[in-house]
Amino acid sequence: MRFTVGAERRRRPRRNLKRRLTILAFMSPWIVGFLGFILYPMLATLYFSFTKYDLLSNPIPYGIQNYVYMFTKDPDFWIAVRNTVWIIVWGVPLQIGLSILTAWMLTKPKRGMKVYRTIFFMPSLAPPVAVALAFLFIFNPETGPINVLLSHLGWHDPPLWFYGRQWSKPAMLILGLWGIGSTMIIFLAGLLDVPRQLYEAADIEGASGWQKFRYVTWPSITPVVFFSLVTGVIYGFQFFTQAYVSSITVAGVTTTQAATSVGSPNRSLLFYSVYLWQQGWGNFRMGYASALAWMLFMVTMVCTILLVKTSKRWVHYAGGGFR
Amino acid sequence: MLTAERQMIRLPDGRSIAHRPLSPAERRRRLLASIGTHAMLIATSVMFLLPMVFVIATSLMTDHQSLTRELWPRPFEWGNFAKVFARIDLLRFTWNTTQIAVLSTVGVVVSSIPVAYALSRMRWRGRQAAFLLVLATLMLPFQVTVVPLYVIFVRLHWIGSLKPLIVPSFFGDAFSIFLLRQFFLTIPDELSDAARVDGASEWQIMTRVIVPLAKPAIAAIALFNFLYNWNDFFGPLLYIGTNKHLYTLSLALSEFRTVHHVEWNLTMAASLLFMLPVIVIFFLAQRVFVEGVTLTGVKG
Numbered sequence: 001m002r003f004t005v006g007a008e009r010r011r012r013p014r015r016n017l018k019r020r021l022t023i024l025a026f027m028s029p030w031i032v033g034f035l036g037f038i039l040y041p042m043l044a045t046l047y048f049s050f051t052k053y054d055l056l057s058n059p060i061p062y063g064i065q066n067y068v069y070m071f072t073k074d075p076d077f078w079i080a081v082r083n084t085v086w087i088i089v090w091g092v093p094l095q096i097g098l099s100i101l102t103a104w105m106l107t108k109p110k111r112g113m114k115v116y117r118t119i120f121f122m123p124s125l126a127p128p129v130a131v132a133l134a135f136l137f138i139f140n141p142e143t144g145p146i147n148v149l150l151s152h153l154g155w156h157d158p159p160l161w162f163y164g165r166q167w168s169k170p171a172m173l174i175l176g177l178w179g180i181g182s183t184m185i186i187f188l189a190g191l192l193d194v195p196r197q198l199y200e201a202a203d204i205e206g207a208s209g210w211q212k213f214r215y216v217t218w219p220s221i222t223p224v225v226f227f228s229l230v231t232g233v234i235y236g237f238q239f240f241t242q243a244y245v246s247s248i249t250v251a252g253v254t255t256t257q258a259a260t261s262v263g264s265p266n267r268s269l270l271f272y273s274v275y276l277w278q279q280g281w282g283n284f285r286m287g288y289a290s291a292l293a294w295m296l297f298m299v300t301m302v303c304t305i306l307l308v309k310t311s312k313r314w315v316h317y318a319g320g321g322f323r
Numbered sequence: 324m325l326t327a328e329r330q331m332i333r334l335p336d337g338r339s340i341a342h343r344p345l346s347p348a349e350r351r352r353r354l355l356a357s358i359g360t361h362a363m364l365i366a367t368s369v370m371f372l373l374p375m376v377f378v379i380a381t382s383l384m385t386d387h388q389s390l391t392r393e394l395w396p397r398p399f400e401w402g403n404f405a406k407v408f409a410r411i412d413l414l415r416f417t418w419n420t421t422q423i424a425v426l427s428t429v430g431v432v433v434s435s436i437p438v439a440y441a442l443s444r445m446r447w448r449g450r451q452a453a454f455l456l457v458l459a460t461l462m463l464p465f466q467v468t469v470v471p472l473y474v475i476f477v478r479l480h481w482i483g484s485l486k487p488l489i490v491p492s493f494f495g496d497a498f499s500i501f502l503l504r505q506f507f508l509t510i511p512d513e514l515s516d517a518a519r520v521d522g523a524s525e526w527q528i529m530t531r532v533i534v535p536l537a538k539p540a541i542a543a544i545a546l547f548n549f550l551y552n553w554n555d556f557f558g559p560l561l562y563i564g565t566n567k568h569l570y571t572l573s574l575a576l577s578e579f580r581t582v583h584h585v586e587w588n589l590t591m592a593a594s595l596l597f598m599l600p601v602i603v604i605f606f607l608a609q610r611v612f613v614e615g616v617t618l619t620g621v622k623g
Contacts (some may be wrong), residue, residue, distance in 0.1 A: 022525050026441035027453070029434035033494025033610040037468065038460055044471035054475065075372075102367060108360040118609065119368045123375075125612070127554040127599055129573045130594040133580070134378045137587045145377045148392045178374060182616050189617040238464055245577050256565055270434045276466055280473075281561065291469045297467040304462055 042297075048290035055284055066291035077269050077292075080275035086169055087271065088236035091176055096228050099180045100221070103187035117188070124181030132245040135175040136162055162246050165268035172269065175242055183228050190216065190224040222315040226307070233303050237296055240273040247274075259283065272296060324548035356602060382592035384416045387590035403592040410583050411575055413596065420571040423488045423559075424552040430492030431499050432541060438495050439503035440529045444515060454504070462495040465557075485569060487562040488552070499544040502618055507533060543615025546608055550601065572597050 024031075049066055051059035053234035071076050102120055106113055123131070139146050150158040159167035180305035198216045207215070244262055247269050248254070259282020263270030270278075276296070280289030345353075350475040381389060382403055383396040407413060441447075442454050476487045510533060518528045534541065552558075563569045576597055580590045605612065 013476065020447075023441050023445055023447050026437040026445070026525070026529075029493065030438040030457070030495035030500065033434075033491070034456070034460065037472065037491050037494060039464065040464075041468035041471040041475075044474075045467050048470055071473045105360070105364055105367065108356070109364060112361070112364075116368060117613070119371050122602070122605055123371060125605055126598050127549060127573060127601065129554075129556050129576050130597045133590055133594050134374055137591060138374055138377050139379060140587070143390065143392050143587070145394050148394060178371070185613055185616045234464065240468065241573075244556070244560075248578065249580055251582050254457060254582050255560065255574070272468060277557075279370070279469060286470050286474075289331075291368070293464075293466040293470060294572070296464050300464050 005232065012027075039149065045293050046291045048287050049294045051287045053285075053287040053290075055286055059287065062287060066288050067295075068290070070291060070295065076267065076270065076275060078167075079263075080272045081269050083169065083268065083270055084237060084239070084272040087176075087239060088233055091173055091236060092229060092232035094173065094177060095180050095183060095232060096225060098177060099183040099187050099228070103179070103184045103191050104217075107191050110144070117185075121181035121185055121322075124179040124183075126179070128241040129245050131179065132242040133249070135171070135178075136246055137247050141173050160265075161221055162269075163250055163265060165266035168246070168265060168268045172242060172246070183232075186224055186228070187221060190221040194220040219316045223317055226311050226315045230304055230307055233307070236299055238273050238298055239271050240277065243269040243271050243274050286323075345442075370529045378591045378595060381587055382589075382595050384588045386586050386588060389586045402589070403588055404596065407589055407593045407596060410585065410589065411579065412581065413575075413593075413595075415568070415573075416570050416572045416575045419485065419569055420553060420573070423485055423555075423571065424549045426489045427492035428545050428548045430489065430494075431496045432545050434493050434495045435499040435503055436534065437529065437539070439500045439507055440525075440533060442500065443504040443507040444510075444512075444528075444533065445525065457497050457500050461501060469561070476562060482562055483564055483566040483569065485563070488558050492548070496544075496548065499548065501538065501614070502544055503540055504608065505618060506537050510536050539611065539614060540618065542608070543618065546604070546611055547615060550604070585598045 048062065050062060052062040052065075053059040109116070120272070138144050140148055141158070141160045141163050144161075146161070147158040159171075160275055161167045161171040194217060198220075199212060202212045202216050208247070221299060244258070247262045247264040248258050252263040253261050259278050262274050262278050272292070273296075276289050276292045279285045279292060324405070333380050377394070380394060380396055383399045383401065384393075384403075385396075385398070385400045388396065438457075442450060442457070452621075472491075473482075474484050479486075481487050514532055514536075515528050518532050554573065555571075556577065559571040560577075563571065563574060576593055579585065579593050580587075583589075
């Protein structure tokens with residue numbers, strides 16, 4: 001029973017105090033975690049971003065020089081930005097589109113749906129390092145099955161994939177699309193939630209397949225599309241492991257020498273997070289890495305806010321808003 | 324038309340009603356549609372399975388054969404898997420990875436339950452604000468906190484130990500808190516109220532009423548966290564660094580091919596061994612995964 005009446009509350013000050021302490025105790029792991037592992041580090045990152053810091057000596061005040069360098073002098077920064085934008089612009093829509101397509105296929109069969117679902121879903125759980133190595137092998141130019149098949153089909157000069165700068169990003173894209181399973185599962189749930197009567201009504205009206213998708217299915221799944229867009233963009237900026245493993249394998253180096261070769265071949269896989277790692281943990285430019293991190297944070301924020309702003313125009317919540 | 328040929332529709336209460344019989348044309352149309360659907364699904368399945376087939380096939384090739392363009396092993400070299408164990412200390416890396424994954428999972432579960440409880444089943448001023456803050460941290464790129472955290476762990480002399488990968492988990496995980504809260508909200512208030520009338524404390528209500536009812540959600544966050552830590556690469560790369568004794572499977576595998584100068588067959592065998600526990604867990608708990616993923620996306 002909850003006592004919300006004022007008089008009732010005043011009569012039990014001790015109980016009220018105990019209640020507050022209980023809430024505080026329950027919340028305490030998160031409060032400590034938020035202050036210690038999020039708020040303090042965020043502010044410290046902001047501070048470091050205005051310093052020169054190599055971890056060995058104390059941070060040296062550096063004004064806005066890190067940011068000036070980033071925008072005006074650092075050629076690698078823009079390469080990293082361009083590569084990251086490329087993978088997001090191609091990857092996120094493709095991921096969403098193919099997730100909807102495979103989820104839609106899964107709603108069709110009367111039997112066997114679970115078997116197919118398992119096959120589509122499982123790759124998304126595989127360890128990224130193992131997946132990266134698997135795709136490096138499958139797409140390796142010499143003996144990889146893909147190029148063996150392509151040359152059988154008459155393509156005698158097949159792409160170098162991860163080993164050449166022209167095809168490394170498309171290869172990375174294919175690697176990413178293999179793991180669309182978890183996005184697909186969310187869309188599948190969304191599709192199965194669409195009330196059957198809506199389709200029946202559309203059938204009676206004589207709607208075509210496309211019209212049914214456009215006016216019945218699409219509005220119902222826009223919240224899921226929105227969710228996948230936001231998480232896809234955020235995840236895109238953080239893309240790291242697959243690119244790192246691919247680069248060190250292609251360059252033939254170990255983790256200790258990785259800093260010199262991340263982004264290989266030819267910096268074509270130098271994504272934003274990879275570059276940040278290289279600056280911070282390869283070159284020990286922690287101040288510059290902090291500036292890169294803070295920049296990333298602001299860009300992520302702006303993208304999220306823009307998406308939320310436009311979402312009002314095209315996202316339909318059945319319940320009429322955020323629950 | 325005979326009754327036996329009629330389609331029967333079973334009502335929820337067990338009765339059946341006869342449905343309008345299908346015309347032969349309609350039946351043929353449905354059969355074709357069904358064949359089309361399965362053809363599409365099978366083609367897609369092949370695309371999803373093919374990478375795994377190539378990996379498995381290559382992991383069974385001899386050293387010599389893996390240098391050729393052949394796609395199918397001849398003969399099957401089962402010894403490759405034993406060779407991986409001989410080449411690297413796989414047991415040690417598995418033990419390190421297991422320690423991180425299990426302890427972090429325990430930490431996240433233990434610390435996130437009370438927070439989610441307070442955010443969903445107790446009323447207090449600022450609750451909504453606190454929840455929005457949790458949601459906001461969910462969107463936060465980890466890069467923006469990682470430099471100072473690294474500095475802290477350097478000062479604590481934790482770099483080159485497993486601690487930086489385990490200890491933070493004991494302070495709640497935004498995603499798990501979010502998922503648990505969503506689930507806790509679906510449990511009727513009357514259950515807690517009944518326990519309160521009986522004089523139960525909030526702690527007792529949480530542990531005796533809510534937690535038993537929320538087992539599916541707790542299983543889901545436990546699985547997600549286990550898997551996340553099992554697969555994680557960036558954390559171990561930063562914090563374990565070059566201490567080979569504490570390498571996780573991800574770290575060991577990432578430089579396996581370069582360091583040990585091995586051919587693709589052993590690399591693929593090692594990758595398979597790394598994936599194996601994930602595959603086993605998936606088959607044991609597929610429903611938990613599917614329900615958990617669904618809970619994250621739709622209820623948001």
